Amino acid sequence: MTTALLLALALAAETPASTLDVAPVPGRPNLLQLGVPPVPPELAARLNQYQNVRAASLMDVADDGSALLVRTRFGNTSQLHVVTRPLGMREQITFGDEPVLEARFAAGDPRTVYYLQDKGGGEFYQLYRLDRRTGRSALLTDGKSRHEALVVSPTGRHLAWAGTDRNGKDSDVYVASTTTRRQARVVEGSGTFTPVAFSRDGLHLLVLQFRSIADADLILVTLGEDGSIGTSGPPRRLLEHAGIRGAAFAPDGASVLVASDLGSGDWVKLRSFPVRDGPRGAPFPAGAWDVEALELAPDGRLAFTVNEDGYSRLYVADGPGAPPRRIEIPAGEVTRLVFPRGRKDLLALSVMTATAPEDAYVVSLRTGKAERWTRSEVGGLDPATFVAPELVRYPSTDGITVPAFLYRPPGGARRPVIIDWHGGPEGQNRPVLKPTVQYLVTELGFAVLQPNVRGSDGYGKAYLAADDGVKREASLADIGATLDFIGKDPRLDAGRVASWGGSYGGYMVLASLVFQPARIRAGVDVVGISSLPTFLESTQAYRRDLRRAEYGDERIPEVRAVQERISPLNHADLLRAPLLVIQGRNDPRVPQSEAEQIVKAVRANGKEVWYLLALDEGHGFQKKENRDVATAVTILFLERMLRETAEPAPVR
Numbered sequence: 001m002t003t004a005l006l007l008a009l010a011l012a013a014e015t016p017a018s019t020l021d022v023a024p025v026p027g028r029p030n031l032l033q034l035g036v037p038p039v040p041p042e043l044a045a046r047l048n049q050y051q052n053v054r055a056a057s058l059m060d061v062a063d064d065g066s067a068l069l070v071r072t073r074f075g076n077t078s079q080l081h082v083v084t085r086p087l088g089m090r091e092q093i094t095f096g097d098e099p100v101l102e103a104r105f106a107a108g109d110p111r112t113v114y115y116l117q118d119k120g121g122g123e124f125y126q127l128y129r130l131d132r133r134t135g136r137s138a139l140l141t142d143g144k145s146r147h148e149a150l151v152v153s154p155t156g157r158h159l160a161w162a163g164t165d166r167n168g169k170d171s172d173v174y175v176a177s178t179t180t181r182r183q184a185r186v187v188e189g190s191g192t193f194t195p196v197a198f199s200r201d202g203l204h205l206l207v208l209q210f211r212s213i214a215d216a217d218l219i220l221v222t223l224g225e226d227g228s229i230g231t232s233g234p235p236r237r238l239l240e241h242a243g244i245r246g247a248a249f250a251p252d253g254a255s256v257l258v259a260s261d262l263g264s265g266d267w268v269k270l271r272s273f274p275v276r277d278g279p280r281g282a283p284f285p286a287g288a289w290d291v292e293a294l295e296l297a298p299d300g301r302l303a304f305t306v307n308e309d310g311y312s313r314l315y316v317a318d319g320p321g322a323p324p325r326r327i328e329i330p331a332g333e334v335t336r337l338v339f340p341r342g343r344k345d346l347l348a349l350s351v352m353t354a355t356a357p358e359d360a361y362v363v364s365l366r367t368g369k370a371e372r373w374t375r376s377e378v379g380g381l382d383p384a385t386f387v388a389p390e391l392v393r394y395p396s397t398d399g400i401t402v403p404a405f406l407y408r409p410p411g412g413a414r415r416p417v418i419i420d421w422h423g424g425p426e427g428q429n430r431p432v433l434k435p436t437v438q439y440l441v442t443e444l445g446f447a448v449l450q451p452n453v454r455g456s457d458g459y460g461k462a463y464l465a466a467d468d469g470v471k472r473e474a475s476l477a478d479i480g481a482t483l484d485f486i487g488k489d490p491r492l493d494a495g496r497v498a499s500w501g502g503s504y505g506g507y508m509v510l511a512s513l514v515f516q517p518a519r520i521r522a523g524v525d526v527v528g529i530s531s532l533p534t535f536l537e538s539t540q541a542y543r544r545d546l547r548r549a550e551y552g553d554e555r556i557p558e559v560r561a562v563q564e565r566i567s568p569l570n571h572a573d574l575l576r577a578p579l580l581v582i583q584g585r586n587d588p589r590v591p592q593s594e595a596e597q598i599v600k601a602v603r604a605n606g607k608e609v610w611y612l613l614a615l616d617e618g619h620g621f622q623k624k625e626n627r628d629v630a631t632a633v634t635i636l637f638l639e640r641m642l643r644e645t646a647e648p649a650p651v652r
Contacts, residue, residue, distance in 0.1 A: 017585065018613055019596050025612075031629055034599070034611040039632040046443065047635060049379035050435040051628045055358035056081075056090070056374035058336045058350035059103040062110040065340040068348060068360050068373055069113065071100055076624045080115060080130075083360070086373050093132055099622045101125050101148075106178065107156030107341065114140075114159060116150055121618025122586040127161055140176065141165075146542060149194040154298065154341060155202035158223070160186075160195035169541040173207050175223065186221050187235055192546060193219075199249045200298060204275075206247050206256065207235065212549035213426045214243040214461055218258060220275060238273050243461055248296040250320070255281075257302070259291040266460035270294060270304060285315070285324060290458060295347075297339035301365070303347050305334045307458045309391060309403065310430045316347065316365060327363055329370050330356065333430040348373075354405075354431040355386035379435075387441045389431055389450070396454070396481035398474060400466065403459070404451040404482070405429055407441045408491060415447040416496035416642040417486050419512070422450070423503030425467060425550060428457045436631055444639060447492055449485075453478035453508075469552035470562040479512045483519045494519070496642045500634075502526035502620060503590060510568035510575075510598060517576045522641035524634055526582045527590050527619050530598035531570070532563035540588040572601035578608040580637045582630050584617030610637060 022032035059080070060069040068083045072090060077099040081090035094100055096117060103115035111132045116125040124146045128137040141147050145165040152159055157178055162171040166188060173187040173195050187193050187207050196206040202223070209217040218239035222232045242262035249256055255272045263271065264283040268290040272281035285291075285306070292312065294304040302317040302324070312334035315324035332353030340346050345365050352358035357376040363369065389405035396402050408415060418440060422429045429450035440446045452459065454475050455467030467475035487494040499512040499520050506528015513523045529535045533554040536547055552559040564570055579602055583595035595611070602609040612633055614626045621627040 017615055018592075020599060020611065022611065022613060025629060028625070028629060030615045031626060032613040032615065033633075035608070036610045036612055036633055037636070039629075039636055043636060043639075044632055047439065047628075047632055049381050050439045051624070051631060052377065052379035053357055053381070053433070053435040054376040054378075055352065056083075056350065056360050056376050057358055058338065058348055058360040060105045061338045061340045061346075061348040061362075062105055063108060063340055063342040065343040065346045065348075065362070067110055068362075069103055069105055069110075070350075070360050070374060071103065072374075072376065073624065077622060080113065082110075083373055086362070086371050087375055088373075090374065093130065093135075094137070102150055104150055104152045107152055107154055109156065114150060114152065116147060116161075118618075118622070120586045120616050121584050121614075121620075121622060123588050123618055127159075140181070146171070149196075151195045151198060151205075153198035153202040154200050155198075157202050158198065160198070160205055162192075162194040164542050171542060173205075173221070175205065186223070187219065192542070196246070197248050199253045200251055201253065204249070204253065206238075206249070208244060208247075210546070212546060213457065214261075214464060215241055215549065216244045217241065218244055218247055218256070218260075218273075220256075238275070243268060243464075245290070245292055246294045248294060250296070251298055251300045254278075257294065257296060259294050259304070261461050266462055268292070268461075270302075288460070290460070292458075293334065293337055295337040295339055297344070298341060299344055301339065301344070303337050303339065303349075305337065307428075310405070310428065310452070310458060312351065314349070314363075316363075318365070325368070327368055327370065329361065329363075331431070332356075333432050352432045354388045354407075354433060355383055357433050385442055386433070386438050392485070394481060394485035397477040398466075400454050400463075400478065400481075402451055402453055402478055402481060402485075404449055404485075405431055407437055407448040407450075409441050409445050409447070412491075413445075414491060414493040415445060416498070417447045417449055417492050417494075418498045418500050418638060418642075419482060419486075420448050420450045421499070421501030421505035421508035422452070422456070423501070423505045424457070425455045425504040426457050426464060427504070428452055436634065439635065440638070444635075446638070446642065449482070449492075451478065451482050453482070468550060470559060472551065473562050473566050476511055476515060476566060479508065479516055483512075483516060496521055498522040498524065498638055498642055500524040500526075500638070501528065503528065506590070507532075507568070511566065513577055513579065514568045514571040514574045517574050520577050522578050522580075522638065524580045524582070524637060525595070525598070526630075527584060527587055528581075528594065529590055530594045531567040533560055533567065534569075534597070535590060535594055536563075538591045538593055543589065569598055569601060572598065573605055575602055575605070575607060578610075578637070578641055580610040580612075580634065582612045582621075582634070583614070584619060584621065585613060585615045586618040589619045 025031040056070045056072045080094040101116040106112035113130040127141045130137045147163040149162045159176045171192045176183040192210045205221040207219040220236045242260040245259040247258045269283035271283045289308045292307040300319045305312045314327040317324040338348045347363040350360045360373045361370045486492045499509040506525040509523045509525045536554045
């Protein structure tokens with residue numbers, strides 16, 4: 001057994017793994033189940049190819065552009081690899097049982113890599129320094145607190161990250177010397193602070209105080225003039241109470257370029273802000289879409305992406321004040337942009353599309369051409385058979401129009417429909433490859449509809465805020481509007497509709513089952529919220545106030561009354577359709593109790609429910625062996641429940 005599995009089993013021996021009468025999945029002692037039938041061997045065999053679709057996420061690029069650092073999976077978890085030429089071999093450099101979250105090359109030294117790694121799905125990431133000369137990794141953080149947002153200074157002398165070391169609740173900002181390993185807490189306070197970027201000389205640091213996706217402050221921290229650890233003077237706020245998506249120092253350090261909605265109407269735009277005194281720049285670019293990411297090179301070149309109806313559009317400007325030019329890339333979502341520090345003609349990025357997995361590319365800024373550096377495997381499948389989505393829109397209440405992506409097999413037959421709700425709630429369904437969706441569409445002939453209901457990101461700050469707090473009650477009308485759209489489309493079978501989603505998407509699954517019980521045939525709830533008040537009371541302390549900004553404060557009686565009214569747990573007696581619940585025991589966001597209380601309520605009402613629990617996972621399954629089982633169970637459940645003559649199985 002692996003170390004991680006032994007740890008999970010040891011924890012299970014100390015405390016009950018579940019409050020339900022669960023049993024191990026045969027051959028998988030770290031997976032427990034209740035009411036789940038065996039997966040037929042033929043289903044597992046056919047799914048195997050889809051479960052071996054891989055991806056390569058760009059982490060960093062060497063200073064001279066000679067190597068890319070990517071995260072990909074060849075074993076059970078995603079690990080770090082180095083690629084030194086286009087479509088070259090991926091050299092694996094980390095080999096842990098737990099997945100790597102993010103990583104950076106040391107400035108000027110690609111043989112040194114800093115990375116954050118999880119343990120058991122609990123999201124208490126630790127920072128490590130890997131010396132590729134020896135293959136050894138050294139722990140740089142305390143081994144128990146949560147750490148995130150790794151930033152390496154351009155000089156290579158400092159690292160910055162956020163951590164909850166001080167009290168286990170608030171995320172402070174730490175800076176460490178890469179030579180002496182000495183650390184100092186440079187920003188602390190109540191709430192969530194994260195580092196964003198160092199200045200070119202490494203003497204200043206931008207920090208974000210994050211209250212919600214629409215409410216953040218940008219803070220300037222001045223480090224010791226000699227570059228020593230510690231601060232020189234109090235932090236200064238450059239920008240307050242804005243939706244901020246990114247920031248970077250101009251090469252001269254006199255101004256900061258920020259992607260925010262401050263002074264930009266309903267949209268996130270780029271704008272320069274002086275570090276000291278001086279005028280602010282005008283917002284750009286024009287147009288009714290959000291800037292979602294930006295990257296500034298040491299010589300002032302700018303790259304940014306615009307989220308246009310879910311598709312990332314890439315632009316590059318060759319210097320301050322230069323007009324941006326469009327760079328053609330595959331139509332999908334850009335996940336990272338990086339300029340090499342020592343090259344003026346290259347930009348590295350990773351992008352995923354609806355019919356191809358995430359891969360790394362390098363753009364020549366001289367020619368504007370994007371060259372592919374990784375080609376991730378798709379399990380031996382033919383990508384030409386994958387289905388791209390159609391972008392549709394339909395009306396809801398309050399003047400809302402809901403955009404959605406519809407995946408549908410070719411042909412004229414009416415298709416059963418699976419509604420795939422995104423999480424967040426501030427997430428967004430994007431046109432990216434989901435192997436399970438492709439299996440449902442190409443192998444089973446189902447349609448998959450991915451709505452971006454009000455509260456989704458990418459459609460302006462008014463749309464983003466349209467479900468905040470007590471407005472969430474009105475936003476549930478988007479469920480009915482989605483079902484109305486299905487009922488009006490002759491290509492879709494409104495009599496065979498299933499609801500599927502994770503996290504907040506799991507809440508939407510349960511809400512659709514209890515508030516539209518006659519219109520949904522089955523539901524798949526993955527790490528979902530069953531009661532808003534109990535979720536807010538039990539989610540990890542470091543994120544509780546962040547979630548209250550979105551859902552409302554359950555400690556306020558008037559707010560709690562609305563939350564209770566729209567919590568599916570309180571209406572479990574209305575649920576008629578079979579339900580599959582999937583949960584990770586170590587979930588810090590939506591704890592196990594949210595899953596088990598809805599499972600108990602459904603069983604108490606004599607309705608069918610399947611339950612799958614992983615002892616070594618958290619908010620979603622990151623280990624392939626666990627994810628494969630969960631996917632197979634999901635496919636089995638949906639296939640059984642959406643077949644023409646589906647009947648609920650007896651309660652077990």
